Amino acid sequence: MQTKLADWARNADYGKDVEAIIGRCTHCGFCLATCPTFQILGDELDSPRGRIYQMKAVFEGAEPSHATQQHLDRCLTCRNCETTCPSGVEYGKLVDAGRRVLDQRVRRPLRERLLRAGLRRLMGSRGFGPLYRLGRFVRPVLPAALKSKIPRARAAGAVPQHPERHTRQVLLLANCVQPAMLPSIDAATRRVLDAVGIGTRVVAGSGCCGAINFHLDVQDAARRQMRANVDAWLPLLESGAAEAVVVNASGCGAFIKDYAQHLRHDPQYAERAARLMPYVKDVAELLAPLADELRARMRRVPGRTAFHAPCTLQHWQGLRGTTERLLQELGFDLQAFAEPHLCCGSAGTYSITQPELSRSLRDRKLAAIEATHPEAIVSANIGCICHLQGGTSTPVKHWVECVDEAMHGPARDDR
Ligand code: SF4
Ligand code: SF4
Structure with a gap:
C-alpha cells in the first residue's frame, strides 16, 4: 500500500515503523476471516484491513474523529490478524501508534474518560485487593453482570518454605x-x-x-x-x-x-x-523440558479438559501448541474444539469498556468448548479464566492449578 505520511507523523518516533507496516499491507483481506470483531459485526471498518485504512488516513493528515477512535477501541488487540497475514503486517505495533495519536487528538466523551480513568486508578492501586474482597463478600446479592466478574474464592494452599x-x-x-x-x-x-x-x-x-x-x-x-x-x-x-x-x-x-x-x-x-x-x-x-519429572510426581491423571489458548499466548508470544503439548505429555485428556484461534473477549479491560462484544465472544467460545463436554476448562491468563468462568458452571482454572492438584491433591488453606 503506497503511503505518504504527514510531516508530523514522519518525524514522530514511530514514523518509520508506521510507514513500513502500512507499506507491507497488500489489501488481500485474508485477515478478515480470523478477526473476531469482523466476524461478529461484519463491518469492514471493524476489520484489520479497515482499521489499517483508517489509521493510514490519519497518519497522512486526515482529521481523526471519535468514530475512528471507536473502531480502534473495538479492536481487542488479539493480534489474530498478525498470525493470519501472509505479508507480515505488524498490526499490533501500528495500532499502538494509532491509538496514541487518536488519544492525543480526539477528546473522549466524559463517560469514557471517567470509565478509563477509574479503571486505571482502581486496577493499578493497592485498594484493588480490599475492594475485590469486599465484592466477593457481597457477591451473592450483586446483579448477574457484576457477579460474573467475580469468580468464587478457592483455596490457595500453603506456599513452599525456603x-x-x-x-x-x-x-x-x-x-x-x-x-x-x-x-x-x-x-x-x-x-x-x-x-x-x-x-x-x-x-x-x-x-x-x-x-x-x-x-x-x-x-x-x-x-x-x-x-x-x-x-x-x-x-x-x-x-x-x-x-x-x-x-x-x-x-x-x-x-x-x-x-x-x-x-x-x-x-x-x-x-x-x-x-x-x-x-x-x-x-x-x-516446564516443557521437565514433563517427565512432573508426570512422575502426579498422583492422578486429569480427565476431559479443554485448553483455551489466550491470544497473548498464541498470537503475541507465538507459543501456539507449547502448553497443549505439555498437557498431553502429562496425560491430560485434551479436547479439540472449533475456532481455537478466536479471542474469548476478555482482552484486559475490554470486557468492561466493550461489554456487549465481549459477551458475544465469550458465549461463542464457551459454546465451542462445551460442545466437547469437558470436566474442566483450563487456560493461561487470569483475564480469560475469570471472563470464561462468568459464563459457565464448568470449572475454569489455570492449567498449573490442575497440575498442582494432580500432584498434591486439592489446595487447602489450613495446610
Ligand atoms: S487485533 Fe484482533 S480484533 Fe484487532 S484487528 Fe486484529 S484480529 Fe481484529
Ligand atoms: S492479511 Fe495482511 S496484507 Fe492482507 S489485508 Fe490483512 S493486513 Fe493487509
Whole structure:
C-alpha cells in the first residue's frame, strides 16, 4: 500500500515503523476471516484491513474523529490478524501508534474518560485487593453482570518454605490483580516449580508489568513501570542469581516480551530492555523440558479438559501448541474444539469498556468448548479464566492449578 505520511507523523518516533507496516499491507483481506470483531459485526471498518485504512488516513493528515477512535477501541488487540497475514503486517505495533495519536487528538466523551480513568486508578492501586474482597463478600446479592466478574474464592494452599534451598532460582512477576482475584494461581505455580527443584521469589522494586496503563493509553506511566521492572530484574538475571523471569499470566508475559519494542527510543533503557528479553518465560516454556519429572510426581491423571489458548499466548508470544503439548505429555485428556484461534473477549479491560462484544465472544467460545463436554476448562491468563468462568458452571482454572492438584491433591488453606 503506497503511503505518504504527514510531516508530523514522519518525524514522530514511530514514523518509520508506521510507514513500513502500512507499506507491507497488500489489501488481500485474508485477515478478515480470523478477526473476531469482523466476524461478529461484519463491518469492514471493524476489520484489520479497515482499521489499517483508517489509521493510514490519519497518519497522512486526515482529521481523526471519535468514530475512528471507536473502531480502534473495538479492536481487542488479539493480534489474530498478525498470525493470519501472509505479508507480515505488524498490526499490533501500528495500532499502538494509532491509538496514541487518536488519544492525543480526539477528546473522549466524559463517560469514557471517567470509565478509563477509574479503571486505571482502581486496577493499578493497592485498594484493588480490599475492594475485590469486599465484592466477593457481597457477591451473592450483586446483579448477574457484576457477579460474573467475580469468580468464587478457592483455596490457595500453603506456599513452599525456603525456596532458596534450590539450585535453580527464578523470579516471579508480581501481578497487580491476579493475587487478589485468584491467589491460588501463584501458590500452585510455586508448589509445582518447587516440586521439580526450582525456587521462586518476587523481587522488591518489581511490580505490575504496565499493560493496563499502556492499553488505557497512559503510555508514559506504563513506561515508568517497565523501567522499574528492568531495574529490579536485570542485575539478578545477569549475575546468575536467577535464571528467568517466569510469568503465569500470558497477558503480562506478552507485554513484558514487548518491553524492548516499547522502550526502543529510550536512550537509557533500550539496550537493557533488549538484554532482558531472553530471560522472560511463560511458565509452560520453563516446564516443557521437565514433563517427565512432573508426570512422575502426579498422583492422578486429569480427565476431559479443554485448553483455551489466550491470544497473548498464541498470537503475541507465538507459543501456539507449547502448553497443549505439555498437557498431553502429562496425560491430560485434551479436547479439540472449533475456532481455537478466536479471542474469548476478555482482552484486559475490554470486557468492561466493550461489554456487549465481549459477551458475544465469550458465549461463542464457551459454546465451542462445551460442545466437547469437558470436566474442566483450563487456560493461561487470569483475564480469560475469570471472563470464561462468568459464563459457565464448568470449572475454569489455570492449567498449573490442575497440575498442582494432580500432584498434591486439592489446595487447602489450613495446610
Ligand atoms: S487485533 Fe484482533 S480484533 Fe484487532 S484487528 Fe486484529 S484480529 Fe481484529
Ligand atoms: S492479511 Fe495482511 S496484507 Fe492482507 S489485508 Fe490483512 S493486513 Fe493487509
